[in-house]
Amino acid sequence: MVRAERRPDLTRSSEDYLKAIFELEALGGLAQTTAIADALAVAPPSVSGMLKRLSASGLLAHVPYRGVQLTASGRRAALRMLRRHRILETYLVSKLGYDWDSVHPEAERLEHAVSDELVERMAMALGNPRFDPHGAPIPSPGGELEEVELVALSEVPAGETAELRRLSDRDPELLRYVASLGLRVGVRFEVLLRQPFRGPVTIRLLGPPIKEQVIGHELAGGLWCEIIPKEAG
Amino acid sequence: MVRAERRPDLTRSSEDYLKAIFELEALGGLAQTTAIADALAVAPPSVSGMLKRLSASGLLAHVPYRGVQLTASGRRAALRMLRRHRILETYLVSKLGYDWDSVHPEAERLEHAVSDELVERMAMALGNPRFDPHGAPIPSPGGELEEVELVALSEVPAGETAELRRLSDRDPELLRYVASLGLRVGVRFEVLLRQPFRGPVTIRLLGPPIKEQVIGHELAGGLWCEIIPKEAG
DNA sequence: ATTATAATTTAGGCGCACCTAATCAGCGAG
DNA sequence: CTCGCTGATTAGGTGCGCCTAAATTATAAT
Numbered sequence: 154m155v156r157a158e159r160r161p162d163l164t165r166s167s168e169d170y171l172k173a174i175f176e177l178e179a180l181g182g183l184a185q186t187t188a189i190a191d192a193l194a195v196a197p198p199s200v201s202g203m204l205k206r207l208s209a210s211g212l213l214a215h216v217p218y219r220g221v222q223l224t225a226s227g228r229r230a231a232l233r234m235l236r237r238h239r240i241l242e243t244y245l246v247s248k249l250g251y252d253w254d255s256v257h258p259e260a261e262r263l264e265h266a267v268s269d270e271l272v273e274r275m276a277m278a279l280g281n282p283r284f285d286p287h288g289a290p291i292p293s294p295g296g297e298l299e300e301v302e303l304v305a306l307s308e309v310p311a312g313e314t315a316e317l318r319r320l321s322d323r324d325p326e327l328l329r330y331v332a333s334l335g336l337r338v339g340v341r342f343e344v345l346l347r348q349p350f351r352g353p354v355t356i357r358l359l360g361p362p363i364k365e366q367v368i369g370h371e372l373a374g375g376l377w378c379e380i381i382p383k384e385a386g
Numbered sequence: 387m388v389r390a391e392r393r394p395d396l397t398r399s400s401e402d403y404l405k406a407i408f409e410l411e412a413l414g415g416l417a418q419t420t421a422i423a424d425a426l427a428v429a430p431p432s433v434s435g436m437l438k439r440l441s442a443s444g445l446l447a448h449v450p451y452r453g454v455q456l457t458a459s460g461r462r463a464a465l466r467m468l469r470r471h472r473i474l475e476t477y478l479v480s481k482l483g484y485d486w487d488s489v490h491p492e493a494e495r496l497e498h499a500v501s502d503e504l505v506e507r508m509a510m511a512l513g514n515p516r517f518d519p520h521g522a523p524i525p526s527p528g529g530e531l532e533e534v535e536l537v538a539l540s541e542v543p544a545g546e547t548a549e550l551r552r553l554s555d556r557d558p559e560l561l562r563y564v565a566s567l568g569l570r571v572g573v574r575f576e577v578l579l580r581q582p583f584r585g586p587v588t589i590r591l592l593g594p595p596i597k598e599q600v601i602g603h604e605l606a607g608g609l610w611c612e613i614i615p616k617e618a619g
Numbered sequence: 620a621t622t623a624t625a626a627t628t629t630a631g632g633c634g635c636a637c638c639t640a641a642t643c644a645g646c647g648a649g
Numbered sequence: 650c651t652c653g654c655t656g657a658t659t660a661g662g663t664g665c666g667c668c669t670a671a672a673t674t675a676t677a678a679t
Contacts, residue, residue: 266499
């Protein structure tokens, strides 16, 4: 039985669209034209045109004026890009000394150019990591994506101990600022105070060094954490 | 004094053309339309069109019906691509276990996607190598290219000792075959016999292991060597 | 139910990079 | 000196991926 998976080689742009649509779907069912346009910084009519091409290639289902949803083959392509992007970011950080705030654009360009073989060689050299430097899960070569249940720091009740597990890789300034607070993926802290009315959150890093930091509500909303259960004493 | 070097960001295609033209110029003064078309596997009219664009951007001087020559800025861009390509090949071979016969296409795609920063980080990780795995000299970041005077194996007189210093990276089959003979860049051997009328060359590798090999004239013409002066005894 | 507004699509255009077919320039041979 | 060949260019066409402006559809508000 031949796997006839005709793959007419996606263009760079198509790859970008599929990845963006995949990420938008994760937020809310259908991906809408405007949302895609915003994500890719193009005008809405450009999106309409591209959706036409992509749906003609069977990569997505397009309900005009409604939105768009990836087909199995579209999702596979998107996950392939996601794997590439995240392996690349991890490789650049661990093997070439990039900072976590500067890898994103580099990976964004390289993900269209690397071969599957190179990606797998990098993954191997890294020991097949499961998360990238920002805590995003890396899809398996076969396209399985392990999604972890996390809670935003802004929602962690005072008194709990938590570990930073994930944040967006998009904003370098934000990443630099977060790092300057002593926060990195894997760092644990205790939530001392969570002020009401979208107020700031005060945490104490479980050092070294042990430091207190105050974090605005909006920023805390983008810091995804795992709550560490208290020791049964 | 501001270096106003307006760089309108070359397209991938432009980069390929400039690199090809640079290499053709090295062979014989002017690069001709057909030669460029052959090198890039496109039709001659496509080349005419691109030459028009490139000469409008001041990257080359085009004498219609005659040929084409890079300007200083075109040469700079070409050398930049050459550096990228060769650093990439070296990196892939030394850090990611690629074979010397399979790196070329990977580098060919990546050279358009990597940033200057990434190239320099790779170069640094490699200890700023001066030659790539096929012995091609790597241009400096500033664009200086050190050309070494070499002689084809087919022209090395019998009795001389020589070292393989360079060969083309284009043909994977050839590279695999050459490797199977025990030849690599840096390997030394003695020329035992050079048969006339474009006949084969017989060499003895200065082991280990010490082996004799017979190499056809045409292949020998593509193996560039340095002749090692005899010890003054 | 109608109307205003916001989202989306169609219409029409542009530049790049390719193609084939047809034309034109340069050059050596007779 | 002209013919004919080779090589280069122009002419004209295609698809991609973007744009703006105009039309269309969906939806929320009156």
